Amino acid sequence: MSISENLTKIKSQLPENVTLVAVSKTKPVVDLMEAYNAEQRIFGENYVQELVEKYELMPKDIEWHFIGHLQSNKVKYIAPFVSLIHGVDSLKLLKEINKQAKKHNRVIDCLLQIHIAEEETKFGLNEEELESIIFSEEFKKLENIKVIGLMGMATNTDDNVQIFKEFTQIRSIYCKYKVYRMANWKLNTLSIGMSSDYRIAIQCGSTMIRIGSSIFGSR
Numbered sequence: 001m002s003i004s005e006n007l008t009k010i011k012s013q014l015p016e017n018v019t020l021v022a023v024s025k026t027k028p029v030v031d032l033m034e035a036y037n038a039e040q041r042i043f044g045e046n047y048v049q050e051l052v053e054k055y056e057l058m059p060k061d062i063e064w065h066f067i068g069h070l071q072s073n074k075v076k077y078i079a080p081f082v083s084l085i086h087g088v089d090s091l092k093l094l095k096e097i098n099k100q101a102k103k104h105n106r107v108i109d110c111l112l113q114i115h116i117a118e119e120e121t122k123f124g125l126n127e128e129e130l131e132s133i134i135f136s137e138e139f140k141k142l143e144n145i146k147v148i149g150l151m152g153m154a155t156n157t158d159d160n161v162q163i164f165k166e167f168t169q170i171r172s173i174y175c176k177y178k179v180y181r182m183a184n185w186k187l188n189t190l191s192i193g194m195s196s197d198y199r200i201a202i203q204c205g206s207t208m209i210r211i212g213s214s215i216f217g218s219r
C-alpha cells in the first residue's frame with residue numbers, strides 16, 4: 001500500500017479526539033511530501049539535525065514534533081520552530097528549553113516522559129521524579145515552557161496484557177496530575193501508542209499516537 005493509503009486507513013480507525021503524529025525519522029522528504037499531500041500536517045522526528053533539514057525543505061504550515069531523546073546542547077537548533085517536544089525527562093532540559101524559547105519570544109509546549117516499560121534502557125521519569133520537578137520552586141519560574149501532557153513507551157513485547165498494564169499506569173498518572181493547574185502546567189495530551197500498539201493505547205485513553213512504520217514502511 002502507498003503512504004497515502006496507509007494514512008487513510010489509520011485515520012479511519014481513530015476517534016476524533018486522537019491526534020496522529022506521522023513519525024518520519026530516516027525517511028526522505030519525498031515520502032514526507034506524499035503524506036503532506038494526503039493532508040498530514042503533523043510530523044515527528046527523532047534527530048535534531050534531520051529535523052532542522054526537513055523543516056527547511058518542507059512547507060511552512062507543518063507542525064514539527066521532536067520525539068527523540070533531546071540533549072540540552074541541541075535545544076537551540078529546534079527552539080525557533082518546534083511545536084511540541086515529547087520526551088522531556090529532566091528539570092535541566094526544561095530549563096534549557098525555557099531559556100532558548102525566551103530568546104525567540106516563544107512558549108514551547110512540552111510533554112514529560114514517564115518510564116512505564118520493563119526495559120531499563122528506556123528514558124523517562126517515575127512518579128516521584130515527576131513530583132520533584134513540578135513542585136519545585138524552579139519549575140514555577142519557567143515562563144517560556146508549558147507542559148501540556150505526558151508521553152510514554154510501552155515494553156516492546158507481544159504480550160498485550162503487559163502493554164495494557166503499562167498504558168493504564170501512565171493514564172492513571174496523567175489523570176492524577178491533570179487536576180493540578182499552574183501557569184505552565186495544563187495537561188490535555190497523553191502521547192502513547194506506536195505502530196505495534198496504538199490500538200491498545202487508544203483503549204487506554206491515548207490522545208496522541210506516534211506512528212512511523214505503519215505509514216512509511218519499515219526502517
Ligand SMILES: *Cc1c(COP(=O)(O)O)cnc(C)c1O
Nearest residue numbers: 023067194195196210211212213
Ligand atoms: C520511532 C518512534 C515511533 C514510531 O515507531 P513505529 O513503530 O515505526 O510506529 C514512535 N515514538 C518514538 C518515541 C519513536 O522513537
